[in-house]
Amino acid sequence: MKFIHTADWHLGKLVHGLYMTEDQRYFLNKFVELVEEEKPDAVVIAGDLYDRSVPPTDAVELLNEILFRINVELKIPIVAIGGNHDSAERLSFGSSWYKQSQFYLSGKLEREIRPIQINGVNFYLAPYAEPGMVRHLLNNETIHTHQEAMKAMIGRIEDTLNPNEPNVFVGHAFVLGGKTSDSERTLSVGGSGCVGVELFEPFSYTALGHLHSPDSIKHPKVRYSGSLLKYSFSEAKQEKSISIIEMKDNGQFDLRIRSIAPKNDMREIEGHLDELMDPSFYEKQNVTDYLKIILHDEGALIDPINKLRQIYPNVLHLERKIAITDMKKKHSFSSAKEDKKSELELFKQFYEEMTTSEFTDEKKAVMTEVIEKTLKEEAKK
Amino acid sequence: MKFIHTADWHLGKLVHGLYMTEDQRYFLNKFVELVEEEKPDAVVIAGDLYDRSVPPTDAVELLNEILFRINVELKIPIVAIGGNHDSAERLSFGSSWYKQSQFYLSGKLEREIRPIQINGVNFYLAPYAEPGMVRHLLNNETIHTHQEAMKAMIGRIEDTLNPNEPNVFVGHAFVLGGKTSDSERTLSVGGSGCVGVELFEPFSYTALGHLHSPDSIKHPKVRYSGSLLKYSFSEAKQEKSISIIEMKDNGQFDLRIRSIAPKNDMREIEGHLDELMDPSFYEKQNVTDYLKIILHDEGALIDPINKLRQIYPNVLHLERKIAITDMKKKHSFSSAKEDKKSELELFKQFYEEMTTSEFTDEKKAVMTEVIEKTLKEEAKK
Incomplete structure (x- = not known):
């Protein structure tokens, strides 16, 4: 059974004031070609489909188009969850209909996570949720952190999980020790927001979203796919990739990495x-x-x-970028000397740095007059 | 063939600062019961499903739930279009999937309006669109008004329409001469925004949304269903209703009206x-x-x-409400007399109007002091 693991599409993302939608469209068209070529049994999207709870309309249209092509045209099942950037309620709209063509979209965490079975593999879908929401959902007052929430959710899954089958957990979380980038939104103000990687032990493979680098953590069975594109300069040196997992009946798997060249790096x-x-x-x-x-x-x-x-x-x-040594040199040099410069000399230096023309005698005369007048007015005060 | 014609649900509506969502939920639950009882071949919703392009999340959840119960649980086809309050793009998300269970949602006007055929009746879906959008879509520079846009759209439908079949137009528009309420948003700033009722002549029945009263226009074949609930006091005396149409093969139909008592009138x-x-x-x-x-x-x-x-x-x-005659009397009486009243007398009158207690001598003494002090200060200026 083969599935593609991807996450953190962030459709509608603004980077330094620039909408990434056209780059995302270009990339996702290539992604659909890759999916068509690979013919996986499922495509997994582990949260943050959109960059914000109310995404721009062209991002809505893009997501609709891409998922339609994969799910309806290519007839490939999709397993997707909401991330911390998505609106659980808005993303959930229509999900009851999507199931009919094996598009399994879980926008909002549910009390009972029943596995989605696709070609012998069980997918457990855990969309992002605040600890308070999980506390309320499970009616468990001891839940206050992401670690406690995740532990409780997975504990419930374990009650019914068959360890002899291949089980895949699809989640959106910050695993302790994971490498962060500038484009991820912190999950918790105050607390760490982290969950321990040991929680995912019951699963054959854990398909995560949230951290944007594919090598955010080093773990044989728990992985981040990384984001679709680079969304901050802190990601400039990351190698973005598409993860292809071939899952065997015994829960062991092979991992293959493919990459798609973006329109613009x-x-x-x-x-x-x-x-x-x-x-x-x-x-x-x-x-x-x-x-x-x-x-x-x-x-x-x-x-x-x-x-x-x-x-x-x-x-x-x-x-x-100015070398520290130069800065010091310049500074010590200038502070000593500039203190002694007249206003006219200072202006001449400024004028020559800012323009390419000469500070002629005529200009000097005008400036002298301005300076003298200003100094007189200052003196009166 | 029987269908229910409804429109203008305006989910997420605020009336005088109060969310109507709970009233809408109550009403729509009753509506689902009515649908279950009537077992129509289709439910038609002629636009303005939401009150705004980005509705509150509980309105999104409510619409999802109600449409799911009608379409998936009761297995009744739904025909719905976007209105001027809906976001064409946001509403359209997922519509390709919904078709699979005969939920036909047209959020955004398409160049070719192909009929949806349900039990021998052809439904032509024309979601609300600005004239400029229709001009662009049809590449027709002569379109500048809603009348011209509707005429062009219907002209194209007529090219392929079979007049011997029952044809139903589903649109969201302001028909010339229609009675307005305070809760409808004007379609056109400047121009009239109106379309002539004669445009709908080719159709056996025209199911309209936009105007909130079921009797906004008097026409045998062109009708507004009216809004779900009363959404302004200008609608207080309207009789809101659900229209049930029994369409015959020859395009003639019987109309029946049912009403649902709202939670709160x-x-x-x-x-x-x-x-x-x-x-x-x-x-x-x-x-x-x-x-x-x-x-x-x-x-x-x-x-x-x-x-x-x-x-x-x-x-x-x-x-x-103060009767005009009383106002005049009071005014002429008081203006003549109050001019002669002292400050103390004026205050005594004010005090007795505003409180239920007597203006005692003690209070009079305090007030006299305040007034004298104030008058002295005024005199100094």
Whole structure:
């Protein structure tokens, strides 16, 4: 039995003010091709289908289209749960109808998690829920943390689980020790929000969502698929992938990884402005990638982001990097000397840093007048 | 072939700041019972399922539950369209799956309106769309008004329609001359937003949504079902109803009307405060109804709304009614006389109107002091 494990699609995501929907559409079209090629028995999506509880309408249309193509056109069962970014209630709408074509969508955690059986494998669906919600659902006042909630939920599953069958847990949680990225929303204010990996021991495979890197944790049976795309620069060096699991009847499985090239990568480049603007540098690159650029230049630069955007239209973030030693040198040098500079000298230095034209005598005369007038007014106060 | 025509559910509606969801739940549970009893071949909902594009989650859950019971549990086909209050894109999510159990949901107008055939009757589904959207969809630059848009859409339907079969148009529009209520949102800013009733001539029956009164227009073949509940006091005197249509093979039909008593009615009562607070008056009434109360009392009343709410918890609106003649009399009387009253006399009158206690000599002494002090301060300015 073969299934694909994916999670954290975050449809409708904004990254640095830019909607990712077109990149997500491109990627998901490739994903549908991969699914068509692999012909799995199921596609598992472990939460965060949308980036927020009320996603933009084009994200709604995109999800509808992609799931329809996989489930109705390709006739492949889908197993999906809500994540902490999804609205449990909104996502749940219609799920009773979807079952009819083996699209199993669990938006809101249910008291009894009955397994979905697909080709001999039992899938246990546990959408994201706050501990308070689980406390209420199970009528168990001792539940206050994610660890306690998950333990209680899995305890109930264990009561009926047949350990001789292949059992897959599908959840959305933060496993203790997992590597985080900047685009995940913290699950718990105050508490850790973590759950121990040992809780998933009863299962042959645990398909998780929440952390965005596929190698967030190192565990033979408990895995994050990672997010669809890179959603923050902290993920720039991650290798996003699609996990393909071939589950055997005894619960052992083989894992295979495939990757899909995104329309635009998200990465960092650095150097001096002149270097980055040099065709010999940028012609070798996909200039429409989403970029964080770190400039090494010292001194003032005129509107560097717009210069860069003429070549790299998707610069999302620009930083300046000045070596600490240089900073110190410059600082000690200038603080000693600039204290002695006149207002006119200071302005001349500023003018020359900010423009490319000369600070002529004519300009000097105008500025002298302005400075003298200002100093006189200051003196009167 | 029998179908039920309903529209304008407006789930998630707020009336005077109060969510109607529990009243809607009560009513829709009764509606499901009626559907179960009538066993129609289809239930038609002609738009405005929700009150807004992003409805509250309990409204989403309610719609899901009610449609599931009708369509999946009772196995009755549903034909539904989006109205001007619905989000075309959000409502459309999942509609490809719903078809599998004969739940035909058209949230967003499509270029080709293909009929849904149910037991020999053709249903043409035209969800609400702005004229600009229809202009774009049909690539027809001459469309600028709702009339032009509807005419073009129906013109296209006519090209393939078989006039010898029973054809039902399901639309959401404002028919010229229709009676409006306060709870409908105007379709067009500037233009009329109206469509002529003659456009629907090709159809055996036109099931409309938008106007909230079942008798908004008088036409033998074109009808509004009216809204589920009264959603404004302008609807207080309307008789809300459920329309049951028995369609014959020749396109002629019989219409039957049934009504469901709401949990709480919406109505106006008026009288003097004492009368309305008298058990002999209110004991005969459903005191939890949503009320607009018009008080006939003259003079000041202390916090009348909270007094009334002790008996009538759902007072939504309170008005005072003073007969014009009395107003005039009082005004001419007082303006002549009050001009001559001293500050103390004016305050005594105010005090006696606002309280039930006497303006004693002690109180008079305190007030005299305050007035004198104030007048002295005024004189200094």
